[in-house]
Amino acid sequence: MIPTHTQLASQWITLLAAGMLIIQLLMVVQRMLLTNIRLFALQSLMLTAIAAIVAGANHAVDVYIVAGLTLVGKVFVLPWLLNRLVRRIQIHQEIEPLLNSTASMLLCGGLTLLGYIVARPFTSLEQLGNNTLAVAITLLLTGFFLMFNRRKAITQVLALLTIENGVMLAAVALTSYGMPLVVELGIFFDVMVAVMVLGILVYRIRETFASMDVSKLSQLKG
């Protein structure tokens, strides 16, 4: 039997969401900074594809715009900005995580499970794809883990951006028409400015501390 248009879209979305999750887990174990940035770009590309499929299935012009913005902003501009920042401050490529990769992987497996449990009561709300909400919540949880596990300023920025990808996935999965365009534009603008502000701070921290290791930021207590 040939699947209908909607079924096909639904399957593609499930596949791409799973891809986003796999990339997130790869980022957890990957130690090279530039590779991490490329992985983020790839994850954003998958998000773009999901948004485009949802837009096509629902004939929603707004969601096409969201897909376009994600493509330009998160696949090209932000990775390029981060790459430039990494080269400019000439840091060590390798990230030293607190937990080793095996332990990190196990923990993230647990977090994925948790994400699925939290999302379970709400799966009926999804119109296209299966378990995209679970993936979104998992992206949030593993993003938190990435933030605490990595002590480099730029990796914390990347972790924040993957969490943001999770929010966008949830928005597309649950609402099917996306959020009102003005909100999407505002969020997009905010994320771009946030990365620039973070970049400025990373640059200044690097100049002042001669390091990008945030565990050195520990003078303020009590």
Add this chain to the structure above:
Amino acid sequence: MLLPILIAPAAAALLCLVLRSRRAMEGLNILAFAVTVALGIRLLFEVLAVPGHVVTECQEFFRADALSAWMVLLISVVSLGTSLYAGRYFQRDLAAGAVTVGRAKEFFVLTPLFSAGMFLVVLANNLGVMWFALEATALSSVLLVALYNRSTSLEAAWKYVILGSLGLALALFGTVFIYAAAVDRNSTTQPSFNWSHLMLIAKQLDPRLVKLAFVFVFVGYGTKAGLAPMHTWLPDAHSEAPSPTSAMLSGVSLKVALYALLRFHILTTACLGTPFSRTMLLVFGLGSMCLAAPFILVQTNLKRLLAYSSLEHIGLICVGVGLNSPVTIFGALLHMGYHALTKPVLFFAAGNIHQSCHTLQLRLIGPGLAQMLPLTVVCMGLAAVAATGLPPFGLFLSEMTVLSGGFAAGQGGVSMLVLVALLASFCGILYQLARILLGAPKVARVSDAACWDGVPAMGLMLGALAVFSLWLPAPLLEVMHRAAGIIGGEP
């Protein structure tokens, strides 16, 4: 007339970008905020004209009810006080070489943007717009926190931006869930994301989803509002920022985040019809108050001391809303207002002390400041007496309102806990400040020229505090009553 409230500070920020003279930038800031104060008062009367009146603009994109009007007043008054103080503050910093000309300019550009963001938070009807306005305030204030570019201020800014963004990401998740709850499965049109529209259909929203959303939003906006245990950025950011920025952060920025939280609280209560959201407010408010008190007692840094005091006041406001009787909510709103007039004065005075003593460590600046900086110390002493909740100042009145409302509502245990926390921080603040302000001085008296620094701004806010403590004009009383009604869930 809602749009001009946003345009005035935004235009001032853009103009400051092209101006070169610091005096002109300073004047422009003061002018812009004076205009917003005037517009805020006008809005107040517009809202009060008819009972239950709501001012909307641009097809309900902007919306102001009594609660928004009250917040607009607070934001504009604190911003005006800050801009009056900032000029002289940066003049001294520039003379001392603590900041460069470029950084001082950064302040005069970012501060109106920060305010404009806060105005947008309280005037936006769309919950998504409210979210990105709040994110914009975080981003504009983080560079202000890092203004001095010291290693400690960079650390504070980094913690602030990372924790703030994490919190806001969670809040965005919650906002998305609320929107998902509003999507009509059978309709192909995009639903409205306006708070007013969501309130109309509150009963039809999926209660499980709304509950989940509120938890996310609570943790998210709660981080930005500095509720314990998500408050760790707060003392760092408040102590490392330039004093005018500390005043803005503590005076209004925390309350604006709380405002966003309250909008979700109202919506959640309307949907669920259970005390779920107000219990969370009550528990976390109490937690913040109880956590702040010991930190105040052992504090060694003046501005951190003030930051923890803000934590305690925010906690009290949450408790007031959480107790959910009309009297306590009114008390909480009253407390917001009085705190907004008091805390900036304390931070301004702390700024003067910092510039004269070049340190904020309590054991290094005291004792005997009273003879060194007499006018600053008088203002600080008065504000400290007010902030600790002593009569005749208004904070006594608002704290008593919340407490008596709590007892009357049969929440004796909660009220006793609040009372103990208030007493502990009362002792802490008066003990710590008495140690540095009174006694025989260690350092010689500074020149008379520096004596008057910041006194106009401090005097103005203290004067307003004194007047409003003794006499609350009828329109202010009315707007707070109506705002309390909105929070309490009256239609």
